[in-house]
Amino acid sequence: xxxxxxxxxxxxxxxxxxxxxxxxxxxxxxxxxxxxxxxxxxxxxxxxxxxxxxxxxxxxxxxxxxxxxxxxxxxxxxxxxxxxxxxxxxxxxxxxxxxxxxxxxxxxxxxxxxxxxxxxxxxxxxxxxxxxxxxxxxxxxxxxxxxxxxxxxxxxxxxxxxxxxxxxxxxxxxxxxxxxxxxxxxxxxxxxxxxxxxxxxxxxxxxxxxxxxxxxxxxxxxxxxxxxxxxxxxxxxxxxxxxxxxxxxxxxxxxxxxxxxxxxxxxxxxxxxxxxxxxxxxxxxxxxxxxxxxxxxxxxxxxxxxxxxxxxxxxxxxxxxxxxxxxxxxxxxxxxxxxxxxxxxxxxxxxxxxxxxxxxxxxxxxxxxxxxxxxxxxxxxxxxxxxxxxxxxxxxxxxxxxxxxxxxxxxxxxxxxxxxxxxxxxxxxxxxxxxxxxxxxxxxxxxxxxxxxxxxxxxxxxxxxxxxxxxxxxxxxxxxxxxxxxxxxxxxxxxxxxxxxxxxxxxxxxxxxxxxxxxxxxxxxxxxxxxxxxxxxxxxxxxxxxxxxxxxxxxxxxxxxxxxxxxxxxxxxxxxxxxxxxxxxxxxxxxxxxxxxxxxxxxxxxxxxxxxxxxxxxxxxxxxxxxxxxxxxxxxxxxxxxxxxxxxxxxxxxxxxxxxxxxxxxxxxxxxxxxxxxxxxxxxxxxxxxxxxxxxxxxxxxxxxxxxxxxxxxxxxxxxxxxxxxxxxxxxxxxxxxxxxxxxxxxxxxxxxxxxxxxxxxxxxxxxxxxxxxxxxxxxxxxxxxxxxxxxxxxxxxxxxxxxxxxxxxxxxxxxxxxxx
Ligand code: 26Q
Numbered sequence: 001x002x003x004x005x006x007x008x009x010x011x012x013x014x015x016x017x018x019x020x021x022x023x024x025x026x027x028x029x030x031x032x033x034x035x036x037x038x039x040x041x042x043x044x045x046x047x048x049x050x051x052x053x054x055x056x057x058x059x060x061x062x063x064x065x066x067x068x069x070x071x072x073x074x075x076x077x078x079x080x081x082x083x084x085x086x087x088x089x090x091x092x093x094x095x096x097x098x099x100x101x102x103x104x105x106x107x108x109x110x111x112x113x114x115x116x117x118x119x120x121x122x123x124x125x126x127x128x129x130x131x132x133x134x135x136x137x138x139x140x141x142x143x144x145x146x147x148x149x150x151x152x153x154x155x156x157x158x159x160x161x162x163x164x165x166x167x168x169x170x171x172x173x174x175x176x177x178x179x180x181x182x183x184x185x186x187x188x189x190x191x192x193x194x195x196x197x198x199x200x201x202x203x204x205x206x207x208x209x210x211x212x213x214x215x216x217x218x219x220x221x222x223x224x225x226x227x228x229x230x231x232x233x234x235x236x237x238x239x240x241x242x243x244x245x246x247x248x249x250x251x252x253x254x255x256x257x258x259x260x261x262x263x264x265x266x267x268x269x270x271x272x273x274x275x276x277x278x279x280x281x282x283x284x285x286x287x288x289x290x291x292x293x294x295x296x297x298x299x300x301x302x303x304x305x306x307x308x309x310x311x312x313x314x315x316x317x318x319x320x321x322x323x324x325x326x327x328x329x330x331x332x333x334x335x336x337x338x339x340x341x342x343x344x345x346x347x348x349x350x351x352x353x354x355x356x357x358x359x360x361x362x363x364x365x366x367x368x369x370x371x372x373x374x375x376x377x378x379x380x381x382x383x384x385x386x387x388x389x390x391x392x393x394x395x396x397x398x399x400x401x402x403x404x405x406x407x408x409x410x411x412x413x414x415x416x417x418x419x420x421x422x423x424x425x426x427x428x429x430x431x432x433x434x435x436x437x438x439x440x441x442x443x444x445x446x447x448x449x450x451x452x453x454x455x456x457x458x459x460x461x462x463x464x465x466x467x468x469x470x471x472x473x474x475x476x477x478x479x480x481x482x483x484x485x486x487x488x489x490x491x492x493x494x495x496x497x498x499x500x501x502x503x504x505x506x507x508x509x510x511x512x513x514x515x516x517x518x519x520x521x522x523x524x525x526x527x528x529x530x531x532x533x534x535x536x537x538x539x540x541x542x543x544x545x546x547x548x549x550x551x552x553x554x555x556x557x558x559x560x561x562x563x564x565x566x567x568x569x570x571x572x573x574x575x576x577x578x579x580x581x582x583x584x585x586x587x588x589x590x591x592x593x594x595x596x597x598x599x600x601x602x603x604x605x606x607x608x609x610x611x612x613x614x615x616x617x618x619x620x621x622x623x624x625x626x627x628x629x630x631x632x633x634x635x636x637x638x639x640x641x642x643x644x645x646x647x648x649x650x651x652x653x654x655x656x657x658x659x660x661x662x663x664x665x666x667x668x669x670x671x672x673x674x675x676x677x678x679x680x681x682x683x684x685x686x687x688x689x690x691x692x693x694x695x696x697x698x699x700x701x702x703x704x705x706x707x708x709x710x711x712x713x714x715x716x717x718x719x720x721x722x723x724x725x726x727x728x729x730x731x732x733x734x735x736x737x738x739x740x741x742x743x744x745x746x747x748x749x750x751x752x753x754x755x756x757x758x759x760x761x762x763x764x765x766x767x768x769x770x771x772x773x774x775x776x777x778x779x780x781x782x783x784x785x786x787x788x789x790x791x792x793x794x795x796x797x798x799x800x801x802x803x804x805x806x807x808x809x810x811x812x813x814x815x816x817x818x819x820x821x
Pocket of ligand 1: 122123124125126128274276277278279280286327363364371441470659660661662663681
């Protein structure tokens with residue numbers, strides 16, 4: 001029944017104040033004078049949550065009654081960022097809430113800063129899932145996001161003595177007001193054990209899986225509200241708990257210790273996010289996690305279908321499920337298992353349903369990042385799923401055999417099973433075979449997919465391949481992150497429509513030469529730089545000057561992303577500034593941010609080198625007025641919101657062909673940073689959109705990279721042919737940045753000289769020349785400002801709203817279903 005209590009749903013200042021006071025008393029159980037910062041945050045969050053609930057329940061009810069086709073996004077990661085600010089904006093009550101706070105003597109900024117962001121992801125892929133949830137709701141597409149409720153998300157990064165130190169992320173310690181636990185929505189998930197055949201009542205042969213361990217998944221629901229609409233979708237994350245029956249079994253034999261052990265083992269499954277953005281070898285718990293959330297999600301979809309629509313033959317009409325990389329690829333086998341074993345369907349109709357349900361997004365071309373699992377582990381942990389995968393493979397390879405007349409080499413390449421010393425299941429092949437659509441995340445990436453890792457699949461099924469270039473949420477990355485820019489854009493556009501149609505920013509083009517507007521534009525940028533500088537000083541004691549060029553590289557630390565190329569440039573500048581009194585480029589502040597996978601030694605050494613160079617450069621009075629280097633600790637959504645608006649220059653310098661898309665490139669450009677970048681991932685399309693004259697391009701093309709590699713790339717030749725480069729590398733080896741230790745950075749320099757798999761040295765000269773051009777252009781502040789304005793004016797295509805529209809039209813065939821307030 002419609003809720004009408006204004007204290008629960010009213011959007012006026014008075015209603016918000018009343019609700020806040022009520023919640024502080026009745027939920028937090030506090031009088032104002034003893035309330036902690038967390039009490040106040042919780043009361044504010046519940047005030048906003050109440051206002052989401054009416055919209056959410058109405059959406060759910062309407063979707064159910066109308067039988068709306070629903071997109072299920074299956075992702076092991078959601079890097080959401082703080083909820084409160086986003087929900088205030090989407091409800092359109094940010095300013096009202098600020099005023100309500102003021103009248104209660106509360107500072108909204110402080111309340112917002114109290115929230116612990118849910119860091120349930122590593123980087124790009126997890127953040128993409130969060131942007132997509134935002135855009136799905138905004139685009140009024142009925143959707144459920146399924147994933148894991150990690151008790152510990154991505155680690156908090158501290159820097160100690162220049163090294164990364166990981167601290168556990170305790171985001172739930174003060175409670176999570178955004179989630180609603182659903183203790184009655186639970187599903188059993190089986191592991192281990194064996195399978196056996198039996199005859200069902202109709203006398204048909206069926207398979208039964210007798211598990212060795214059963215764990216339960218409990219739904220935890222978070223409403224995701226769209227911007228400026230009443231639609232709210234569901235983010236359903238699963239938490240693992242021990243099943244009661246399992247406990248009782250051990251208790252009844254008097255084995256209390258074993259019962260408790262079993263409980264711990266069960267709860268371990270959703271305990272912690274794997275902090276790697278590449279598969280780690282053979283980690284049983286990781287495979288357990290993947291099956292855990294996939295099984296709960298598919299069981300939930302089947303339950304919803306049976307409860308609302310009915311017969312399973314229409315399952316793929318009601319639902320479409322997007323696999324966010326291969327992490328949820330087991331869903332293909334799990335849906336088959338449920339249809340075959342639990343609902344008694346024959347193989348062909350079950351496969352028809354399954355195959356019409358799934359679509360698959362690939363996010364990487366790096367062969368080492370393609371997920372495979374040893375058969376031995378698979379067989380032990382998921383015996384029934386392996387049987388099903390074998391049968392999928394048998395039928396698939398029969399098809400291939402007929403089509404290619406027993407071309408054995410091709411059959412081996414396409415097989416879901418990689419033969420070799422240890423046989424392994426290829427998850428990308430499982431996902432591809434089980435899906436009706438396969439997509440890459442940027443034009444170049446999709447082209448390369450078709451010709452490299454997925455070549456044989458593309459030859460087999462060319463029509464299944466699509467490109468959907470990534471996008472990011474303009475709510476999160478402009479409105480939340482950069483209030484001043486948002487206000488300026490609104491004043492130019494005359495209204496806030498650009499927030500849901502980012503291409504409306506084209507109107508800025510007419511102001512690209514306007515003197516007065518230039519001043520407004522620069523004021524906005526300077527204020528963001530100032531804000532970052534103040535935050536950094538308070539947080540780390542490091543002082544930076546907002547008048548300098550802010551050059552930012554913020555992303556996971558990876559050799560292919562080439563943070564060390566950036567460093568070589570910095571060391572080169574340091575050296576030249578010291579030795580040549582004539583050489584005085586415009587002052588720059590180099591900012592780095594990003595986490596390294598805890599087991600990735602080279603990435604950690606790169607962080608150490610950044611901090612080591614920072615220590616020497618910043619401590620040298622001869623140069624520290626010209627360049628400064630800062631490593632911003634704990635790059636996450638919250639710190640990103642400070643960095644993107646403050647950047648003048650965005651570093652997107654991966655080796656061509658390695659970065660599938662990149663999304664930071666879009667976030668920076670949306671905030672008026674100019675890009676120095678290679679022809680990689682979405683950089684290519686960004687450059688086309690903003691105009692090549694407004695983008696600093698350098699480096700080898702992907703084709704040139706392949707050619708150089710084929711010709712036999714010898715990085716030491718480059719070292720010997722470029723004295724400046726040699727000096728820089730020698731300087732790093734000299735111990736200058738390591739208090740005399742000549743060996744500390746050897747693993748890095750030796751790798752560059754001997755192997756240089758990401759061709760840092762090959763691109764060095766072009767990179768430095770491009771940086772020199774940037775120095776020149778930056779001094780012409782009218783020219784720089786014009787370029788910056790044009791970047792924002794032409795970045796509209798990279799909104800996740802556009803990406804979701806493309807998925808909806810080309811792949812999902814879903815339609816908006818508006819909800820009335
Ligand atoms: C897999 C198996 C076991 C453990 C961990 C993983 C794992 C986890 C996370 C593998 C990969 C990831 C994350 C990958 C990722 O973030 N990829 C990025 O996706 C972005 C969104 O499409 C792209 O923009 C980036 O180019 C891509 O690198």
